[in-house]
Amino acid sequence: MATSNQEGWWSRTKGLMIGCLIVWAIFGFVIHFFVDALNEIVILGFPLGFYIAAQGSLIVFVALTFFFAYRQDAIDREFGVAEDD
Amino acid sequence: MATQQSGTSDFINNLGKIYGMYTGGFAAFVILLAILEQVGVPNKILGFLFVGFTIVVYAMIGILSRTMQVSEYYVAGRQVPAVYNGMATAADWMSGASFLAMAGTLYVLGYDGLAFVLGWTGGYVLVAVLIAPYLRKFGAYTVPDFLAARFGGNLARFLGIVVLLAASFTYVVAQIRGTGLIAERFLGIPYDVGVFVGILGILLCSMLGGMRAVTWTQVAQYIVLIIAYLLPVVIMSAQRTGIPIPQLMYGEALQNIAALEQGMIDNGLAAADTIQRHLAPFSSTDPLNFFALVFCLMIGTASLPHVLMRYFTTPSVREARKSVGWSLLFIFVLYFTAPAYAAFAKWEVYENVIGASFADLPNWVYIWGASGKVTLCGAAAASLEAVQQACAGKDVVGLADFSIAKDIIVMATPEIAGLPFVVTGLVGAGGLAAALSTADGLLLAMANALSHDIYYRMIDRNAPTARRLVAARIILLGVAILGAYTATAAPPDILALVAWAFSLAAAGNFPALCLGIWWKRCTTAGAIAGMIAGFGTTLAYLVYTAPPPLGFGQDLIFDIQNISAGIFGIPIGFIVMIAVSYLTPEPSEEMQQLVDEVRRPSGSVVADRGRAASA
Numbered sequence: 190m191a192t193s194n195q196e197g198w199w200s201r202t203k204g205l206m207i208g209c210l211i212v213w214a215i216f217g218f219v220i221h222f223f224v225d226a227l228n229e230i231v232i233l234g235f236p237l238g239f240y241i242a243a244q245g246s247l248i249v250f251v252a253l254t255f256f257f258a259y260r261q262d263a264i265d266r267e268f269g270v271a272e273d274d
Numbered sequence: 275m276a277t278q279q280s281g282t283s284d285f286i287n288n289l290g291k292i293y294g295m296y297t298g299g300f301a302a303f304v305i306l307l308a309i310l311e312q313v314g315v316p317n318k319i320l321g322f323l324f325v326g327f328t329i330v331v332y333a334m335i336g337i338l339s340r341t342m343q344v345s346e347y348y349v350a351g352r353q354v355p356a357v358y359n360g361m362a363t364a365a366d367w368m369s370g371a372s373f374l375a376m377a378g379t380l381y382v383l384g385y386d387g388l389a390f391v392l393g394w395t396g397g398y399v400l401v402a403v404l405i406a407p408y409l410r411k412f413g414a415y416t417v418p419d420f421l422a423a424r425f426g427g428n429l430a431r432f433l434g435i436v437v438l439l440a441a442s443f444t445y446v447v448a449q450i451r452g453t454g455l456i457a458e459r460f461l462g463i464p465y466d467v468g469v470f471v472g473i474l475g476i477l478l479c480s481m482l483g484g485m486r487a488v489t490w491t492q493v494a495q496y497i498v499l500i501i502a503y504l505l506p507v508v509i510m511s512a513q514r515t516g517i518p519i520p521q522l523m524y525g526e527a528l529q530n531i532a533a534l535e536q537g538m539i540d541n542g543l544a545a546a547d548t549i550q551r552h553l554a555p556f557s558s559t560d561p562l563n564f565f566a567l568v569f570c571l572m573i574g575t576a577s578l579p580h581v582l583m584r585y586f587t588t589p590s591v592r593e594a595r596k597s598v599g600w601s602l603l604f605i606f607v608l609y610f611t612a613p614a615y616a617a618f619a620k621w622e623v624y625e626n627v628i629g630a631s632f633a634d635l636p637n638w639v640y641i642w643g644a645s646g647k648v649t650l651c652g653a654a655a656a657s658l659e660a661v662q663q664a665c666a667g668k669d670v671v672g673l674a675d676f677s678i679a680k681d682i683i684v685m686a687t688p689e690i691a692g693l694p695f696v697v698t699g700l701v702g703a704g705g706l707a708a709a710l711s712t713a714d715g716l717l718l719a720m721a722n723a724l725s726h727d728i729y730y731r732m733i734d735r736n737a738p739t740a741r742r743l744v745a746a747r748i749i750l751l752g753v754a755i756l757g758a759y760t761a762t763a764a765p766p767d768i769l770a771l772v773a774w775a776f777s778l779a780a781a782g783n784f785p786a787l788c789l790g791i792w793w794k795r796c797t798t799a800g801a802i803a804g805m806i807a808g809f810g811t812t813l814a815y816l817v818y819t820a821p822p823p824l825g826f827g828q829d830l831i832f833d834i835q836n837i838s839a840g841i842f843g844i845p846i847g848f849i850v851m852i853a854v855s856y857l858t859p860e861p862s863e864e865m866q867q868l869v870d871e872v873r874r875p876s877g878s879v880v881a882d883r884g885r886a887a888s889a
Contacts, residue, residue: 199873206792209403217396217572218565224385224555234525239553242388243613244521247395251602254402258595261407265592270876272590 198268205264209257216246216253289358296331297497303327308696317695321460324699325706328498329471332710333478335491340482344739347484347746348415348722350587354489359593360600362492363584365499367394367601368608369445370452370709371681373499376608377615378680384552386559387616389567391609393776395602396568397575402598405576406585408791410594412872413879414586416719417579417783418727423868423881424790426798428732433805435723437782438579440813442716443757445580445775449713450476450761453706459645459685460702466762472706473758476713481747484722488714489587495707496604502704503608506687506697510618513691520614527617528553534624543629544673552620563835570840574776577783580712580719591875619683622690623676631670632661638689647679647686717757721750773837774816781843782809785851791873793855794866800855808847815839 220227220241227238235243265271285292307320345351354362372394380387414420418434453472458465479491511520514527531552538544550557556564575581584601588594626636635658642648643655650671653664665675678686685705688697725746730737737745785804789796817825819836834841871880 195870195874202873206403209399213396213399213403217392217399217568221392221565222561228553228555232525233522234527234529236528236553238555239385239388239528240525242385242392244610246392247606247610250395250399251599251606253399254602255596255599257399257402258592258599261595262592265875270874272592272875 194268195270198264198270201264201268202261205257205260209253212249212253216241216249220246283353286353286355289355293358293493293497296494297501300498300501304696304700307699308694311694311696317699318462320695320699321462321702324703325457325461325471328703328707329475329478329710332475332491332494332707335494336479336487337482339487339490341484341486342740342743344742346486347743348586348726349583350484350486350489352587353589354587356588356593356597357600358493359489359584359588359597360602360604361496362489363581363597363601364604364608365492365496365707365711366584366715367581367605367712368499368708369712370449370456370705372608373503373705373708374452374456374684375681376612377619378678378683380613380616381619381678381683382680383558384550384616385555386557386564388613389559389564390571391612393568393571394575395606395609397572398598398602398605400572400576401581401585402595402602405787405791406582406598407591407594407875408872409582409787410585410588411591411875411880413881415726415881416723417582417787418723419731419881421786421790421801422727422731424865424872425786425801429802430786430798430805431727431731433802433809434783434786435727437779437805437809438723439720440782440809441574441578441775441779442580442720443760446713446716446720446753446757447760449709449716450757452709453713454761455681456702456705456709460699469758469761472710472713473754475710476717477751477754479710480714480718481750484743484746485583485587485718488718489584491714492711495711499704499707499711500604500607502700502707503684504611506684506691506693506701507611507615507618509693509697510687510691511614514618514621520618521610524614524617527614527621530621531617531624534621534628538624538628538673541629543670549673552617559835560833562833563838566834566838566841570777570780570838570844571773573780573784573840573844577779577787578775579723579779579783580715582787583719583722584715615684615687619687619690623678627671627676628673629670632658632665635661635671636690638686641689642678642682642686647682649677651675713757717750717754720753721746724749724753774839777812777816777838777840777843778809780840781812781847784844785847789848789851789855791869794869795855795860796851797855797858797861799858800851800853803854804847804849804851807850808843810843811846812839812843815842 224238227241228236230237262271307323311320341347376390379390409420412420418431418438421434422428422431450469450472454465454469457463457468457471480488507520508518511523512518515523517523535549535551539546539549585594585597588597627639639648639655640657646654648655650661651665653660655661685698685701688701725742729745730742782805785808786801790801816836816839818828819825819830821827868880871877
């Protein structure tokens, strides 16, 4: 395998890592800075700020983890570094 | 050996059928007990049947999974499919405290308690993206094993073991304590005997089959604990709102709580300036501490050895990544239900207890008051007379008069909802499963580090397989006995001990694991200095600020609570690691190649080649 190929793969992998961590930081921290403002919106009895901390962020984390596994596998396959099936 | 291999693959291919039958069998068992209750079998016997039956099943799985192969013992032969490893990790992860006290913490703290929910789920994103797949590719048996390979040998290995023991031992003591408390409460047996029974259950599951036995037991325990957690609150939601989906319907409970809070203030039952509103953010803590706690719990999750080692058992790197997703999904099911528990319980208390006259108190108050878990006016609410005596001169219950222990919110819910005892027994079995499964994983993490890393890698590199596995089991027994002894010597609040573990693991392990994989320039000297600095800073802060006898009880620095001590240690660990790495020569070409191999999914497991070469 060519070295440039390897570098291309690693830079895509790093890109995915950084993208995932940005989403993680937004839903782990940043969005909760605005809890008071979000609590003004009430859906089905849930103030939105409370809801995001109790459920919304968690749903994003679950989806993000599965998305990461799917995307990383696609990158691995594209650059021929995936394991055999 | 050949028959054992084919037996194993038969087992792996039929996992769905086996655990489906197990779940059906468990449901039938619960229904049988419900019938026994209706024909008048006493509660105490039902409690014994619940605890006895489940422990026997776990022990049977443990015994059937016995093994004399090293890779089966340490990493379950690396053939646990992603979904089942996800269930096992969820059981491994969710402790007795998560099961019993999480909802209670949310009841007491309201919004501020959500820091735990966020921290203990968000950390899995870091596990998946930054660490677990790479450790799986490396093929370590333990976390210190990886640190030793990446950072030049036994000093890094030793530091890894120190961090592992510091993070795991306090945690396991909390679990053993939890099994004792559950046995005490449900079976009415003395706490010390309960601890003994618990440790016996743990050892039967783990001693003969190591990781293989613990994996299949934990899957069984997850099924019990999640059914037990969901059933009472689903029924409560159906009773209160007409729809059995508590996670969606507790919005109604939140609105009622807010209205009842206002009502209490208007009626003089609570003071406007002291009431902690359930929905109000940062009423019991400030934003700085809230986010510091979220941060430490997340980083800690991604650093705890007993969690990371679960991903060593998957058949491939690809499965390891998926498995983190499954783990988080299974964990999410419990954590997004916990706030619903808290809300329904609070609704009940604010509606039927606060403002009620003493003669009208619901019966569950006395059931839990007898053991002092519910108090009115500062005295155990054991009976109407006791309550009237303690609250002499008052007509109705005020908010400040009432107090409920946070670890009984989940356990009391069946009685609050007026359900038969069999549901309470089910919750007890679930709590026990949660505590046992976490204790299994933690004990195995510690014993494996001591037997693989210290005994085999540092003391006797030529030990034959049989002797290694005997040593592993003797060490497991020793650690278990030490844990049980410590648990009976009455440690402080469960949740505080567990939270120490997170900050210590985060500061000690995370920078080294993260930079070891993602930064080739990280040197041995850098890693060692960073681990010592990060772990040392955190430990120093914990001891400096913890109340005696654990520490010196000194003033907090920047108002950071003791529980978030990692907020100092984690950045210091990173800074020292990076600085010292730049001051020392670049790692060797071979080391950089090793890092490349750890990163790349294809190719054989890195550690196995090292093992073959050194053998």
